[in-house]
Amino acid sequence: MSKIIVRGGNKLHGEVKISSAKNAVLPIMAACILSSDKCIIDDVPLLEDVFVISNILKSIGAEINIDKNSNKIVIDSSNIRDSMPDSELVKKMRASFLIMGPMISRFGHFKLSLPGGCNIGTRPIDLHLKGFNALRANIDVGHGYVEASVDKLIGNNIYLDFPSVGATENIMMAAVMAEGETIIENAAEEPEIADLGKFLNNMGASIIGAGSDTIRIIGVKELKGTTHNPINDRIECGTFMVAAAITRSKFKINRVNLEYLKPIIAKLTEAGVYIKPHGNSVIVDGNRDLKPIDVKTMPYPGFPTDMQSQITGLLATVTGTSIVTETIFENRFMHAAEMKRMGANIKIDGRSAVIEGVPRLTGAEVRATDLRAGAALILCGLAAEGETEISDIYHVDRGYVSIENKFKALGADIARVVN
Numbered sequence: 135m136s137k138i139i140v141r142g143g144n145k146l147h148g149e150v151k152i153s154s155a156k157n158a159v160l161p162i163m164a165a166c167i168l169s170s171d172k173c174i175i176d177d178v179p180l181l182e183d184v185f186v187i188s189n190i191l192k193s194i195g196a197e198i199n200i201d202k203n204s205n206k207i208v209i210d211s212s213n214i215r216d217s218m219p220d221s222e223l224v225k226k227m228r229a230s231f232l233i234m235g236p237m238i239s240r241f242g243h244f245k246l247s248l249p250g251g252c253n254i255g256t257r258p259i260d261l262h263l264k265g266f267n268a269l270r271a272n273i274d275v276g277h278g279y280v281e282a283s284v285d286k287l288i289g290n291n292i293y294l295d296f297p298s299v300g301a302t303e304n305i306m307m308a309a310v311m312a313e314g315e316t317i318i319e320n321a322a323e324e325p326e327i328a329d330l331g332k333f334l335n336n337m338g339a340s341i342i343g344a345g346s347d348t349i350r351i352i353g354v355k356e357l358k359g360t361t362h363n364p365i366n367d368r369i370e371c372g373t374f375m376v377a378a379a380i381t382r383s384k385f386k387i388n389r390v391n392l393e394y395l396k397p398i399i400a401k402l403t404e405a406g407v408y409i410k411p412h413g414n415s416v417i418v419d420g421n422r423d424l425k426p427i428d429v430k431t432m433p434y435p436g437f438p439t440d441m442q443s444q445i446t447g448l449l450a451t452v453t454g455t456s457i458v459t460e461t462i463f464e465n466r467f468m469h470a471a472e473m474k475r476m477g478a479n480i481k482i483d484g485r486s487a488v489i490e491g492v493p494r495l496t497g498a499e500v501r502a503t504d505l506r507a508g509a510a511l512i513l514c515g516l517a518a519e520g521e522t523e524i525s526d527i528y529h530v531d532r533g534y535v536s537i538e539n540k541f542k543a544l545g546a547d548i549a550r551v552v553n
């Protein structure tokens with residue numbers, strides 16, 4: 135198992151380039167099922183999650199070619215068949231469930247293992263299933279599996295109880311070749327959904343409003359192959375912005391989209407971080423007198439839950455009292471216990487963390503409990519006095535491409551130890 139060792143205290147400097155967005159690439163790879171033509175996705179982040187969904191697609195007959203030099207993926211779904219994917223693979227990653235919508239759309243039937251919960255919450259799929267049902271699919275859940283079958287998907291109006299990202303994506307992919315029109319209301323508005331909508335429209339779908347709270351889909355007969363360059367990763371970018379703030383450093387972040395970053399920029403600016411746009415880059419200056427703030431995670435365009443652990447780590451180093459409230463997942467403060475091992479003063483009160491900033495964190499042995507918690511602990515290690523050892527770093531590798539090399543290039547004293 136790998137660990138990351140960080141010796142804190144270095145100022146960071148220079149430039150870092152943001153990779154393509156994991157949470158755009160995963161649904162787009164699933165959407166390749168919808169056409170028997172080849173699809174090409176450029177500049178794919180070669181992350182663990184990408185390999186997991188690639189193996190799942192291969193297990194049901196897709197041919198996948200990943201060029202590790204050009205980061206290009208070619209997906210040929212012509213030989214995909216309606217067969218159950220390997221359950222152990224499916225359970226590895228909740229996003230595996232995103233193949234359900236495309237498979238029902240293409241075959242009118244599909245059965246797969248229910249996705250597991252994970253450390254941050256139970257991660258139910260009721261909204262996905264309600265959407266499929268609204269499109270006339272019969273849903274059967276039992277013995278740890280979910281099975282959907284339908285003669286013909288028929289468009290319908292669907293109002294989501296909660297703007298679920300995955301449910302919005304899965305229903306979109308189920309509706310693209312349904313008979314008639316589907317309208318999804320109270321849809322999730324994350325930029326990754328707009329990117330999926332763009333990909334599907336380039337395949338020949340007829341989708342209006344992806345990325346807004348109301349999405350209109352007019353079913354088409356078939357979809358063809360296409361080539362796509364995914365959007366950049368706003369959460370990776372936000373993570374590096376917090377790195378500048380927590381180390382009180384100033385550096386440049388390249389390949390960013392300021393529109394997607396608005397909620398993150400707003401909160402970091404409120405805390406006193408100076409963020410200067412520079413074309414499709416930003417200069418982030420955290421070497422300032424930072425102030426405590428209150429943060430509440432919300433569906434996009436609110437402050438993203440995937441940035442909650444990172445900003446909690448930052449506020450642990452900012453003198454004064456900050457309150458961070460997590461409204462999206464029911465158990466997403468596990469990083470607090472690990473940060474307290476580093477001297478952070480954090481009290482969890484229901485869905486909120488009350489943070490009293492301390493002058494300096496101290497290095498310790500800590501454990502990554504989930505993807506973003508692990509990233510946040512690396513950030514805390516960069517600022518801490520002494521050495522921090524973060525174990526179970528495989529969580530972080532699911533969402534960040536060689537994170538230690540990117541930080542090393544910025545001047546951090548960081549290394550990966552494989553044992």
Ligand code: EPZ
Pocket residue numbers: 156157160228229255256257258259260261262263296297298299300301322439440462463464505506533
């Ligand atoms: C996506 O997960 C992201 N993953 C998550 O990123 C992200 O944290 C989340 O959206 C919220 O932004 C991918 O895109 C692959 P949801 P998803 O459905 O789709 C409840 C990361 O770190 N809910 O919007 O699973 C659910 O319990 C990962 O990159 C239902 O109740 O998130 C949760 O409380 C972590 N019923 C809330 O909605 C459902 O049917 C948000 O879930 C579905 C969801």
